Amino acid sequence: MNHRLAIPSIALAVAALFSSGANAQxxxxxxxxxxxxxxxxxxxxxxxxxxxxxxxxxxxxxxxxxxxxxxxxxxxxxxxxxxxxxxxxxxxxxxxxxxxxxxxxxxxxxxxxxxxxxxxxxxxxxxxxxxxxxxxxxxxxxxxxxxDTWALAHGTADAITKAGGKTWYFLTADFALGQWLERDATPVIQANGGKVVGGLRHPTDTKDFSSYLLQAQASKAQVIGLANAGGDTINAIKSASEFGIVQGGQKLAGMLLFISDIHSLGLQTAQGLQLTTAFYWDxxxxxxxxxxxxxxxxxxxxxxxxxxxxxxxxxxxxxxxxxxxxxxxxxxxxxxxxxxxxxxxxxxxxxxxxxxxRVTHDMMLVEVKKPEESKKPYDYYKVLTVIPADQAFRPLKDGGCPLVN
Missing domain, CATH: 3.40.50.2300 (Response regulator)
Known part of the structure; x- marks a missing residue:
């Protein structure tokens, strides 16, 4: 074997390998x-x-x-x-x-x-x-x-309780998110001098909220807290409108609402709702x-x-x-x-x-516009206040995360 020929060949092969590695994604x-x-x-x-x-x-x-x-x-x-x-x-x-x-x-x-x-x-x-x-x-x-549920509760429940909504009745989706929304909202309500007078849990994807809303109505609570999301929140608000609950003096508090929910409800039904959101496109x-x-x-x-x-x-x-x-x-x-x-x-x-x-950033408390206030598609929110990041989320020391010293 000619070793003088083999050495350059090996060198070229190694160079090619490194070259292909450098260009690999x-x-x-x-x-x-x-x-x-x-x-x-x-x-x-x-x-x-x-x-x-x-x-x-x-x-x-x-x-x-x-x-x-x-x-x-x-x-x-x-x-x-x-x-x-x-x-x-x-x-x-x-x-x-x-x-x-x-x-x-x-x-x-x-x-x-x-x-x-x-x-x-x-x-x-x-x-x-x-x-x-x-x-x-x-x-x-x-x-x-x-x-997260802490941020949503401290935004919406805090604002509504401070504005005079002192007695609450919860309609809570019987799964993790609903339970945590109610859990994180309750101490906020109590800290502002309010109290939770009752509540019911409903299955996910409930189509008929009639019986739940009748009991919420009968509670005489000033605020009915909707600790649910998506289609459940939409169905509950639609049913509340049909029962004339808001017209009767009670207030609805959507603990987790999205702009797509407002779109599905329509401004005529959703107007005046207050909610906490992390993002608004406009x-x-x-x-x-x-x-x-x-x-x-x-x-x-x-x-x-x-x-x-x-x-x-x-x-x-x-x-x-x-x-x-x-x-x-x-x-x-x-x-x-x-x-x-x-x-x-x-x-x-x-x-x-x-x-x-936890990723922290500002959150916003918003109110759904009246139909006549909306000037373009998805022009649905009035920003009432911006909640600074250091106030919007639970303090690091209070979470109990084992990664935190």
């Missing part, structure tokens, strides 16, 4: 685990998929995007924790998914979070409400974007640009705060992956997201990821 696979067919499909669903894809498109315009090969997949979790967990496990084990986005119920998120930690992936909870996700259920692999030039672009590709439906959350969380995640150089170590990616510090998100403003996984 890091694969990143995003799984949008959402509700495509149920009562939460309007607030997430294909809109959450589109928002995630929009984030990928915008990220690809950045210089660091050249490092990554990004794929987005989506599936309907049927709002069932066991189904969603099985899908997530399959995605992680055999299909190369690195991160989950959306996750439409708190029960799903609380079930999936330990699996995400076990597999060292990342979960971006952009559509789940339970504040336990950043409390006793926190993990180093979880990021809770958009809102707030400023950046949110309007996003809202109009989203509507153009989503059948002229404007984005909910969950869909906005899917966009912003995906963008922050991809920037962190590019910094780390890989999506394979979920803890390292979440750490990089946190180390980005406070940044100016185009949809949520000044935004920070805390060590308990």
């Amino acid at each position: 890091t694969p990143v696979k995003i799984g949008v685990l959402t509700d495509l067919s149920g009562i939460f499909s309007d607030i997430g669903g294909m809109g959450a998929v589109e928002a995630t894809k929009m984030a990928v498109e915008d990220f690809r315009k950045l210089p660091e995007a050249e490092k990554l090969k990004i794929e987005v997949v989506h599936v309907d979790g049927l709002n069932k924790p066991d189904v969603a967990s099985a899908i997530a496990r399959k995605w992680f084990d055999t299909e190369g998914v690195d991160v989950l986005v959306d996750l439409p119920t708190s029960a799903i998120s609380l079930a999936v979070a330990p699996l995400v930690k076990e597999k060292n992936k990342v979960a971006l909870f952009t559509a789940s409400g339970s504040s336990d996700l950043t409390g006793k259920g926190c993990t180093p692999n979880s990021v809770h974007w958009t809102y 707030q400023n030039d950046k949110t309007r640009a996003f809202g109009e672009r989203f509507a153009a590709r989503n059948k002229q439906r404007y984005p909910s705060m969950n869909q906005a959350g899917a966009y912003s969380a995906t963008m922050a995640y991809l920037k962190a992956v590019a910094k780390v150089g890989s999506a394979k170590d979920g803890v390292a990616v979440v750490k990089a997201m946190r180390e980005a510090g406070t940044f100016d998100d185009p949809l949520f403003g000044k935004t920070t990821l805390r060590e308990d996984g």
Whole structure:
């Protein structure tokens, strides 16, 4: 063998290997685990998929995007924790998914979070409400974007109780989110001199609220708190309108309402409702640009705060992956997201990821406009007050997250 010929050949082979490695892209696979067919499909669903894809498109315009090969997949979790967990496990084990986005119920998120930690992936909870996700259920692999039950309760319940709504009766969805909404609102009501005089729990996807509302009406409570979401909230408000509950002097408090809910109800029915939201598409030039672009590709439906959350969380995640150089170590990616510090998100403003996984930003207390006040499609909210980030979310020390010293 001619060793003088072999050495240059080996050198060329090594150089070629390093050259191909330098040009290789890091694969990143995003799984949008959402509700495509149920009562939460309007607030997430294909809109959450589109928002995630929009984030990928915008990220690809950045210089660091050249490092990554990004794929987005989506599936309907049927709002069932066991189904969603099985899908997530399959995605992680055999299909190369690195991160989950959306996750439409708190029960799903609380079930999936330990699996995400076990597999060292990342979960971006952009559509789940339970504040336990950043409390006793926190993990180093979880990021809770958009809102939580503590923030919603302290926004809406605080404002309504201070305005004179001292006695409350809750209609609560009998699943994790509803229970946590009621749980987090109750001490706020009591701290403002009010009290909860009663309540009922109803099944998810209830079509007929007549019997529940008759009992709420009979309670004589000043405020009927709707601790539910999506189609349940819409059906309850429609039924309350038919029963003349507001006309009779009682007030409805939607603890979790979305702009898609207001659209389904119509301003004639929804006018005057107060609610807390993390995002409103018509707030400023950046949110309007996003809202109009989203509507153009989503059948002229404007984005909910969950869909906005899917966009912003995906963008922050991809920037962190590019910094780390890989999506394979979920803890390292979440750490990089946190180390980005406070940044100016185009949809949520000044935004920070805390060590308990809670993303903080300003929240807004808004009131639904009267029909004559609305001047264009989805022109539905009047912003009553902006709740600063450091007041909008539960203090870090009070959550009980084991990651917090």
